Amino acid sequence: MKPASVLALASLLAVSCQSKKVQETHQQHPNVLFIAIDDLKPMLGCYGDSLIQTPNIDRLAQTGVVFTNAHCQQAVCGPSRASLLMGMRPDFSKIYDLKTFIRDKNPDITTLPQHFKNNGYSTAAVGKVFDVRSVDQHHDSLSWSEPYELLEGSNPIGEGWIYSKKRISTEAPDVADSITVDGKILMRGNELMQQLSRQSKPFFLAVGFHKPHLPFVAPKKYWDLYDRNDFKVHPFQEKPENAPGFAYQPGWEIRSLYEDVPKKGKIADGKQVELIHGYHACVSFIDQQVGLLLKQLDDLGLRENTIVVLWGDHGWHLGDHDMWCKHTNYEQSTRSPLIISYGSKFKGSNASPTEFVDIFPSLCDLSGVNTPAKLDGTSLLPIMSGEKEKVKDVAVSQFHRNGNLMGYAFRNERYRYVVWFKSKFKQEEIGPFGEDMIVAKELYDYKKDPLETRNLIDDSAYTSARKEMEQLSKDYFQKSVKLVQN
Incomplete structure (x- = not known):
């Protein structure tokens, strides 16, 4: 055999061995695709909503377990995400607001992605995973083995308008997805997935989308999916009878930030319907980005050995009790979507009470990574495997x-x-x-x-x-x- 042929064969064998090694490593520990969606309430087809158009998230739900009674620990971005990513309740994390850094209060904490990094994973993130007001400028640098990139145009309250020069609550520009920040997050997420898939380590990739956070800005084609005449204002727009007044909130966020929403008093029915339409458009827009992210996972042949977790950081009031946004202890504020899919291993839905602090130990159990001793949650694996109907009472x-x-x-x-x-x-x-x-x-x-x-x-x-x-x-x-x- 000629030397060149010997070298070529040796090279081929080396590549084959390397590929086999990567495959064996990935078989030992599955990848994790961690999808965070800002202000997403469980208004999804897989949660029983017949009007919303979310075909991609619904398909994901068909391959996994849908937790229909999942709740965040505090219904506002920073504390909710800090609690989930630290595996600690707000009373223990001490993160109750949008200005406290998690490591100022918890200098020795090991976050969820950091724990996976410490256990042999390549960890990377793009978009809004932590709330940027809770971490350092590198999105908590200790959590990531790949440098975090804050994409141009991103800001702490979600990306704003395409054309409007005014602070308005909705916009329907006729533009391509790719010029939006969430479109860019999707493209960068796919690039990172390709990059990480070529490494010998399993990966933990976090992709955080901004919408449907206010303002409700989505390309026009997603608004066109709906007929505004199909939307109705919420049927109950009063405070609950006999409830304490301080439990209520008057929609501070939407009333203070957007000039087309009255500072006080009733929001006109027409404007309410416009906001409800805008929320639906933004959810469908994000559903498309999720679909493209999952397509990349499929195209790379990684779906069967990847745990996919999709969650919204809290619920959202869309006019119920005459309330908008979050910041309450009511159902529409705390109840949040949570879907966990792992190849074809687990399917179904579960209505027992579950919490976002349960995600950290669940991912440890599912991936074969040791679970830290001091976590406030409980693994959901017994529910997913059918061993138990529930793991907690409340x-x-x-x-x-x-x-x-x-x-x-x-x-x-x-x-x-x-x-x-x-x-x-x-x-x-x-x-x-x-x-x-x-x-x-x-x-x-x-x-x-x-x-x-x-x-x-x-x-x-x-x-x-x-x-x-x-x-x-x-x-x-x-x-x-x-x-x-x-």
Whole structure:
């Protein structure tokens, strides 16, 4: 055999061995594609919405497990993402606002992507994964093995307008997806996926999309998917009967930032319908970007050995209770989409209470990476495998008011119980949780009153349900105090 032929054969064998090594490495530990979507409520076809057009996310749901009763830990971007990515509840992470850096309060914390990096993964991110107001200029540099890029045009509250020079709440420009920031995030995400797929290590790739965050700006073709006449204002636009006034919020975000929305008073029905239309358009726009991201995964032959996690960082009020945006302990604010797909291994849906702090230990279990000892969540793998119907009795969310009130919401399969504590609220402390500090309670029945029209806490017909939920809350607080003491 000629020397050139020998060299060629040796080269071919070397490439074959390297390919086999990469394949074996990826078989040992699956990749993770971590898709974060800003302000996405579970208004998706796979969650039972018949009007929204989300074919790509719906197809993903058909290959995985849809958690239909999943809740964030605090319904605002920074604290929700910090809690999820640290695996810690806000009372332990001490991240309650949009200005506190996670490592100022938790200098020794190991984040979810950092933990995977420490366990042999290449980790990379593009778009909004952490909230930029919670981390350093490199999007928490310790979390990533590939340098994080803040794409031009990105900003802390989501990308704005294509043409408008005014601060308006909606825009429908006739442009290509590729000129939008989310279009650029998609393209960069696909580039990173290609790059990471060529490495010998498994990868953890986080892709964070900005929409449907306000302003509702999406290319015109996504607005054209819908007939505005099909949209109606929310049927219940009152405060819940007997609910404490401070539990409500008047839509600070939308009223203060956008000049085409009144600062006070009722938003006209026509404007409400326009906003609802805009939200739908933005969700369909992001659905298309998700579809292209998943197509890249398929084209690279990686789907079967990749865990795909898709989540929205919290819910969103679209006019219910005359509320817009998030920042509450109500259902439309805390309930969030969560879909986990791992090749063809798990399928179905589950309505038991689950939480975003459960994602960290779940990914560890699914990938074969050791689970850190101090995490506040519970792995969802027993649900996904069919071993258990549920792994916890309640999902817990919290939101504060006026600097001296903290409300905790406890959601099981049927009820939401909210207890409000009065204290000199400080980030350095947890609690107190004493009965003498309680200033208000709320109870809602989603079987008989899914729109939360009435606080049932004093209704004698719900005495048993109230006692059950109160006991679950007491168990939670007792466990929290013990964790702090230890």
